[in-house]
Amino acid sequence: MTELRIGIIGVGMMGADHAERVARRTSGARLVAVSDPDVARATTLATALDGVRVIDDPLALIGDAEVDAVIIASPGFAHAEQLMACLEHGKPVLCEKPLTMDAESSLRVVEAEHKTGRPLIQVGFMRRFDPEYAALKRLLDSGDLGRTLLLHNVHRNKTVPETFRSEMIVRDSLVHEVDVARWLFGDEITRITVHAPKPTSLVGEGVLDPQFAVFEMASGALADVEVFVNFQVGYEVRCEAVAERGSATIGLGVDVLTRAAGHWGGAVPDDFRVRFGLAYDIEVQRWVNAAATGGIDGPTAWDGYAAAAVCTAGVQSLQEGRPVEVEMVRRSEVLG
Template identity: 70%
Template sequence: MSVQDLRIGVIGVGMMGADHAERVVNRVAGARLVAVADPDTARADQLAASFDGVRSIGDPLALVADPEVDAVIIASPGFVHEEQVLACLEHGKYALCEKPLTMDSESSLRLVEAEAKGGRPLVQVGFMRRFDPEYAQLKAMLDSGQFGRTLLLHNTHRNATVPDTFRSEMIVRDSLVHEVDVARFVFGEEIVEITVLAGTPTGVAAEGVLDPQVSLFRMAGGGLVTSEVFVNCRVGYEVRCEAVAERGTVVAGQNSTGIYSTVADERGGYWGGQVPPDFRVRFARAYDLEVQAWVDASRRGEVVGPTSWDGYAATAVCTAGMESLATGLPVKVDLADRATVLGGAAR
């Protein structure tokens, strides 16, 4: 790449895509937003008009092919990711694809194979927690060796609310997928088995939705990971991780590490802080660091952060997780051999 700004197009202008567009314009160096695309052309037109020099392109694949677009942020629904990522690979353009990479392990593996066949990495997957300062520090502390071997990981993932269209399987595929990547990131190894259990659902969940859910991952090296996902907790957005090692523990995401306050009212004095309303607030810094790292790497002709293999591996775990949710039984993760798939392109 030249030293010129990376010209970025954003596909999908919902909550996440619009947030990324604003991020590129206002908080990312070395990049310039040039185009947006969405099937809702009116919304895309409105977003494009809010920034100087940004075009709205009706067809997402036309955005990918546009010669004035160097790299693409894919924030569209997961069921169109395969064709959009494939288009980026065909046109030799760097892509930052939001999770999940695709909706099932077979299509995710096809993307890994297509990228490997092309001979150079082009895809980064949007597992932003790897860029969150607290999660990154937790990983560094565990890797230092001072705590001994990591034995257990406990994850909590709560949303205030989700639409009624967010069904039980989506809790696994679209929410738990983050905990899957965290486990692989922290342990540095694959998940070989998953169990997903659902007890009594909250009364505010949509009819038929199993929420909350608790999962158990068994890691390749024998470690265990528990994850609670509760997407209608009604309080706010709470995400944290506790690692239990041989000689201590490390916690990321404790609310007490943020704003601390005291308040007095007619009941007396209380202490506390604000629970973030959604992921854009909780992980704002992580998203900034993630996109900046992607831009810098793309300008150097490299890929950093979670790869297409990481996206595939997470999807494979969630595919097994959806089977476990249906049966209540442990399910082995069916993962392709990495060395065989990637060959000389292994990374």
């Protein structure tokens, strides 16, 4: 099989990690081009990886005849234009979250993809590919524990840049648990409330961190999420599902438990690349395999739109201090 030639837009922390992944750990794929506003950073990365070109203009990368598929790891505000270009050129794309910055532009992307007649967009909700999350999904779907009633989530980062504002905590962090809730329940979120408790003293003026969100599902089930992006300790993600006949918890980090020098415990990773490294490897490999045969194998553009709709309502809830209904079109109205 011919290798899928991949171009990556955005080579910050996430994009650079994907570049290494494609170049060194993904079969059936070859990294051929990168693009980033920081040309020096892109050049340094390309120089370290054989046969990789730097293309200054991301739209030119998308249109390049030697690029078969695209990974978008640029800031969210650039996604809409870049996704539309991928659709125009008929190129499969793995787009890191968020799909776009708001529900309206995400819906336009969904509609544009539908007009192409085939799925081209996969959204980077990598938790679905994590072995622990996948095992939890299988357990809940089996029905062994009865109906799932509650979902408790914890999402903590060690630190984030000073430019990471309150709304970004919703759009860029909480969005993962939005997708997790929709996926595990197999249901839509109809209402969201985002609470802002007393903020940590380690953030700038006006930043609301941590945040606590409650999702109300169409079925009547509930999910809650604590998001704390300046936790200082490390990167910690947990999920507990409570069902009629039992509960299940993942993310406890108990794979290696040490006892030495009068202490016991384990390590808390610094960032997402350690906790979800395997999930990203599986995600990208499955995307490459599917793209090579004209499909996708993961969260769709519709999933990205649904998450954007919830986060749009979540930002409004955060700003107004009240529950906000999630406004979404019916899937059948767009996709038939």
